[in-house]
Amino acid sequence: MPTHSSSLWRKLALYLLPFALIFMVLTGVMVYLGEAMPLAWVVQMQRNDDRVLFRPQYGNRDPDFKRLSVILRRPAILAIGSSRILQFRAAFFNKNPDAFYNAAAPAWRLPQVTDLMYALPSDALPKVLILAIDPPWFNEDYAGDVFPAPVSDFDNLWLVDRSLIQDLLKGRDFSRAGFDPSAYWSRTEPGGSGGIALGLRAIRDGHGFRSDGSEQYGDFLIAKWLGQAGQRESHLRMMQAGESMYVYGESVSESALAELSGLLDYAAAHDITVIGYLPSYTPTLWAEMVAGGNHTYITALTPRLQALFDAHGFAFFDFSDGASINTRDDEFFDGWHASELSNLRLYIKMLEAQPTVLGAYSDAQALYQIVANATDTWAVFGLGNDSSR
Numbered sequence: 362m363p364t365h366s367s368s369l370w371r372k373l374a375l376y377l378l379p380f381a382l383i384f385m386v387l388t389g390v391m392v393y394l395g396e397a398m399p400l401a402w403v404v405q406m407q408r409n410d411d412r413v414l415f416r417p418q419y420g421n422r423d424p425d426f427k428r429l430s431v432i433l434r435r436p437a438i439l440a441i442g443s444s445r446i447l448q449f450r451a452a453f454f455n456k457n458p459d460a461f462y463n464a465a466a467p468a469w470r471l472p473q474v475t476d477l478m479y480a481l482p483s484d485a486l487p488k489v490l491i492l493a494i495d496p497p498w499f500n501e502d503y504a505g506d507v508f509p510a511p512v513s514d515f516d517n518l519w520l521v522d523r524s525l526i527q528d529l530l531k532g533r534d535f536s537r538a539g540f541d542p543s544a545y546w547s548r549t550e551p552g553g554s555g556g557i558a559l560g561l562r563a564i565r566d567g568h569g570f571r572s573d574g575s576e577q578y579g580d581f582l583i584a585k586w587l588g589q590a591g592q593r594e595s596h597l598r599m600m601q602a603g604e605s606m607y608v609y610g611e612s613v614s615e616s617a618l619a620e621l622s623g624l625l626d627y628a629a630a631h632d633i634t635v636i637g638y639l640p641s642y643t644p645t646l647w648a649e650m651v652a653g654g655n656h657t658y659i660t661a662l663t664p665r666l667q668a669l670f671d672a673h674g675f676a677f678f679d680f681s682d683g684a685s686i687n688t689r690d691d692e693f694f695d696g697w698h699a700s701e702l703s704n705l706r707l708y709i710k711m712l713e714a715q716p717t718v719l720g721a722y723s724d725a726q727a728l729y730q731i732v733a734n735a736t737d738t739w740a741v742f743g744l745g746n747d748s749s750r
Contacts, residue, residue: 413559
């Protein structure tokens with residue numbers, strides 16, 4: 362009987378061995394490509410090289426990725442919010458770019474912002490926090506995105522392998538027009554920076570987080586999956602219909618205001634200077650949204666935010682109208698994501714209003730010169746945060 366059992370297990374092991382080897386090779390490839398690479402490795406690679414772009418195809422580990430990055434870098438000045446602040450670059454802080462990190466991520470709301478801040482060890486907290494505030498955070502009728510539960514690096518290996526195999530069986534195309542598949546093996550960043558890309562989306566589309574935590578919009582600028590004019594029209598229609606982030610609303614969420622007040626209390630208790638602001642909409646969309654009268658919670662929100670920041674002794678800016686930062690409709694990716702150059706203009710306004718806070722990090726005259734010389738509103742600074750474009 363024991364001999365028979367041993368023989369059975371040997372046969373089973375031999376039968377499973379090819380599948381195990383395939384799985385091990387697949388896992389190794391996914392780690393190499395950055396798709397399933399442990400986040401600590403990615404964070405360290407970006408710390409060592411400012412031309413590393415990161416964005417996987419599968420899963421959403423943004424909160425852990427941003428937390429680990431902040432803990433490693435310990436930036437003096439931190440940007441946080443949703444994708445609307447992700448065009449803030451380290452190069453804005455031209456006196457000391459290493460002092461800055463962008464901890465924002467797409468679709469983040471107040472819970473993601475506060476979770477990150479409260480999870481940081483005390484010695485990793487910034488001196489200055491630039492907080493981009495999205496009005497829908499304060500609309501109870503806005504559903505927002507659902508974020509998956511955090512997973513470990515090991516669990517992520519299984520998730521990536523399973524998802525990839527399923528897509529391969531479905532015949533998913535991992536290429537695009539103008540893309541050389543050999544770039545997967547060289548991990549070439551497709552934007553021409555000379556750096557490397559980690560993660561399938563970063564390698565193919567040039568879309569993802571730069572080393573300073575800001576985002577490169579490869580979907581628009583490199584892969585051309587999206588077009589700015591079409592997206593602006595789409596957002597205008599969504600606003601008119603009261604859909605997605607433009608859902609109608611009349612009253613301001615008191616619970617969201619209380620959550621924000623708690624964050625400002627926390628910042629004050631830890632000697633963090635907060636600069637809050639409302640990011641811009643296209644001038645056309647903003648004017649029509651205000652005139653339409655279906656989003657009155659937004660106009661009611663602004664004085665409430667101003668009073669809240671005033672009570673804590675922090676600065677607050679309302680840049681909701683893109684015209685306030687000298688930005689035209691055609692300088693927006695869609696209805697509420699302004700270009701890199703537009704965000705630089707916005708930051709300069711903050712810098713001029715808060716010279717004692719931001720002047721230690723930024724030279725306004727040098728930034729003005731960059732604005733004056735910029736030839737492309739979408740791409741002012743290269744992946745390595747130089748202004749050579």
